[in-house]
Amino acid sequence: MKNVLTFRNIIVAIPLLAIILVLDYALPQVDVVRAVGVEIKRMDTEDSKTGQQRTRDVYFLQTETQDGKPRVYRNEDNFLYLKFNSADLQAKVQSFATDKQLVAVRRYGWRIPAFSMFPNAVKVWAVEPGYSHIPVFNTIVIVGLLGLAAFVFLRVRRRLKAMAQKRQEKEEREAREAEEAADRARQEARHKDADIESFLNSDDRKTD
Incomplete structure (x- = not known):
């Protein structure tokens, strides 16, 4: 145990762990879920430049896993992912939710309830049962x-x-x-x- 917890190993492990966390957050992942509905929430945020509070509408996609557990995604534009169609994606998922269509959601980010963090959906498309990405x-x-x-x-x-x-x-x-x-x-x-x-x-x- 002492050989593992050496100063050199710790110095190497810290940046390695940071890289793994960044990749886990930033790389797109695909979830197979059922579309349930959509929601628009009005949220107050603080402007980083002026420090003033401003209100904006945030899109959310409501889904559930195949075993019935709820799963919610944020639906916002993102320049790095070349996503500029949040409104279109909202309407598309709402159409899927009518029949509780099984869909694949490409997303990035984490779900952390304590910080009200939701993964951001990048793309949604209909799939058949047994689909494997x-x-x-x-x-x-x-x-x-x-x-x-x-x-x-x-x-x-x-x-x-x-x-x-x-x-x-x-x-x-x-x-x-x-x-x-x-x-x-x-x-x-x-x-x-x-x-x-x-x-x-x-x-x-x-x-x-």
């Missing part, structure tokens, strides 16, 4: 992100390996230079000792 777009995005992450990881790993190799070569070079300097110092010391010995021997011969 294949998330092609999400698969492409996730595979692309994994490929990009692998590419970055390999580049960083190669760079770190090259830096480690350069550092090792520098240390080896410095070690060789230190050893050569030590050898030169030893040779000079031997030469000095030889000179001193030669000088002393020459003095002894003169004395004789």
Whole structure:
């Protein structure tokens, strides 16, 4: 357990968890539900620029799962998803709700009751019982992100390996230079000792 909860693992896990949460919120998902009705709520919001309260109408789509659990979606335009037909989608779902048509709802976002958050519906279309959606777009995005992450990881790993190799070569070079300097110092010391010995021997011969 101590090996898992290391500082390095925590530092890596935090951005990874953040990326997973962002993808889970932003990537479109498809729910198969029955259209029940539509609703328009007048909501008070605060203008981020002026700080004043303003009132606007918000569309909601009312559906239920195939086992009878209620599920509500917000129906608002979104530039990133190129959705500009909220009113048309509202009318379409109202038509489906007449016969409680089984529909597929492409949406993004989360349902958090404590914050009155609803997933936003992007597209709705009629489906047959047993319909199963294949998330092609999400698969492409996730595979692309994994490929990009692998590419970055390999580049960083190669760079770190090259830096480690350069550092090792520098240390080896410095070690060789230190050893050569030590050898030169030893040779000079031997030469000095030889000179001193030669000088002393020459003095002894003169004395004789």
